[in-house]
Amino acid sequence: MLDLFYAAHTCSLATHIVLEEVGADYKTTRIDFGSAQQRSPEYLKINPKGRVPALVTDQGILTETPAMLVFVAQxxxxxxxxxxxxxxxxxxxxxxNxxxxxxxxxxxxxxxxGHRWVDADDxxxxxxxxxxxxxxxxxxxDHVEAALLKGPWVMGERYTICDAYLFTLAQWLEADGVIPARIPKVIDxxxxxxxxxxxxxxxxxxLA
Amino acid sequence: MLDLFYAAHTCSLATHIVLEEVGADYKTTRIDFGSAQQRSPEYLKINPKGRVPALVTDQGILTETPAMLVFVAQxxxxxxxxxxxxxxxxxxxxxxNxxxxxxxxxxxxxxxxGHRWVDADDxxxxxxxxxxxxxxxxxxxDHVEAALLKGPWVMGERYTICDAYLFTLAQWLEADGVIPARIPKVIDxxxxxxxxxxxxxxxxxxLA
Incomplete structure (x- = not known):
């Protein structure tokens, strides 16, 4: 059975949604970022990169959202x-994607x-x-709004994995300081x- | 016919190599970063993001190296x-990828x-x-060396698009200050x- 290692408010939601869309037989395992569980020895055995998501399959463990989304779709x-x-x-x-x-x-x-790209104490x-x-x-x-989102779904009439991914990242735009009125198609x-x-x-x- | 818009010393080399590997009937168009041709009105019609690579196909224009590599392979x-x-x-x-x-x-x-993520004058x-x-x-x-590169090729015995992509990015490691002796498998x-x-x-x- 597929097991999705996720954390709330992260991009793991995209794969979670797609697992629901296809009706997969899957379970989920929550990783608690509050206690830095993503860097625990147990989790680093699942994903040495110390990040979510990770998808445990019968054949091995997958990471990287674009790869996981296509894997579930395929x-x-x-x-x-x-x-x-x-x-x-x-x-x-x-x-x-x-x-x-x-x-x-x-x-x-x-x-x-930001500490990934400069020293944390800078x-x-x-x-x-x-x-x-x-x-x-x-x-x-802006680029998604103007050039990529065909409507009604990202790829036009067909709902795809792109929709789950865009929705997931669009959860954060207000916290990132992006004015929603700037991107009405994305908001709709x-x-x-x-x-x-x-x-x-x-x-x-x-969120349970 | 496929037309690859590329610039020397960029990640467009990965797609270029794969076009050669499959024996595609293709041509290339050089974009001169020295004269900022990637931001010229003509090129922005090809790729509004103002970057390389872009692949002009009979069905439309593709960007983003991971997508282009799979497109050529498929x-x-x-x-x-x-x-x-x-x-x-x-x-x-x-x-x-x-x-x-x-x-x-x-x-x-x-x-x-760096100006993509902070103000250029900072x-x-x-x-x-x-x-x-x-x-x-x-x-x-280090992660590629220790966890991803199976050898002899990235995916093991089978040569794939991953090899062209890794080779391309490995062109830059000395200029990035990475000591080659740190990653002998990547260097080999x-x-x-x-x-x-x-x-x-x-x-x-x-480079011609």
Whole structure:
């Protein structure tokens, strides 16, 4: 059985939602960031990177959200949530997820995880990184709004893994200082996602 | 025909190598970073993000290296360079590429592109970011060395798109201040890659 190691308020929610969407037989294991459980010896055996999410499968352990989302979609081909049969459509799915992972999420990470890229005690640099976040995350959402989100779903008429990923990262935009009125399509997408039973179930479980 | 927009000394080399590996009918278009051609009105029509690589196909334009690598592999299934038929093996390929894209390449980008995450005129923060690069990039290569590079190729006996991507990012490690002796498997992999005719051809074209 699949076992998703997650923490609340992190990008693990995206994979959690997709596991719900495909009707997978899965369980979840919560990692408590408050007690730094992600760096415990037990968890480092699951994911030596000390981060969530991780997905334990019968064949081994997977990490990295873009890889996990496609793995779940490919393992449940009936729902066709990654449009994998069409190489160009699949590449668009992948390009979107890669943009979220390596641009939008990275910009966001400079608010709370600046110590990855400067010394943790360099308070000046940590603070200036934080001040840039509304602009850098906002700019990434502008690109999603203007160029990537086709509507009604990210890829157009077809609901895909991209929708779960965008919804997940859009949870943080107000805390990142991005004005919601700047990105009305993203906000409308977030509202429609929040009404899906699968999304409600995944969030309720993570916050229980 | 596929048209790869590239710049020398960038991650576009990875897709260039894979186009050679599959024997694709393709051409390349050089973007000159020296004259900021990536931000010219003409190029922004190709890629509004103002970055390379971009791949013009008959169906539209693709960006983001992890997506482009899989697109080329999937379009030429005979060579099977992404192990796509096996969902778990493909997920491992994808997780590796995602790690390179969103961890290793991002750490590297803090040396030359720090202005993405702090104000460009904040010389203190720009300099402290640069000082962290040997540690952050080195740490990412340590993880590749210890946990990801199975040998002889990244995925073990099978040569995949991961090899082209790792080789490309390994071009920069000395300039990033990473001591090669720290990562002997990565260095040996880089040497073996540099001896492939496909790699030699792609590099020669980019540096011509």
């Amino acid at each position: 393992s449940f081909p009936k729902q066709d949530l990654a449009l994998m049969a069409d190489p160009f459509a699949f590449a668009e799915v992948q390009a979107f 890669s943009y979220l992972c390596s641009h939008l999420h990275i910009a966001h990470a400079h608010r709370m995880r 308070t000046h640099s940590i603070a200036t990184m934080q001040r840039k976040v509304p602009e850098s995350v906002g700019g990434a959402f 997408h977030r509202r429609r996602m929040s009404e899906r039973a699968t999304v409600k179930k995944a969030i309720a479980e993570e | 379009s030429f299934p005979k060579q099977d360079l992404a192990l796509m038929a096996d969902p778990f093996a493909f997920a491992e390929v994808q997780a590796f 995602s790690y390179l894209c969103s961890h290793l390449h991002i750490a590297h980008a803090h040396r030359m592109r 010389t203190h923060s720009i300099a402290t970011m640069q000082r962290k690069v040997p540690e952050s990039v080195g740490g990412a290569f 992999h880089r040497r073996r890659m540099s001896e492939r005719a496909t790699v030699k051809k792609a590099i020669a074209e980019e």
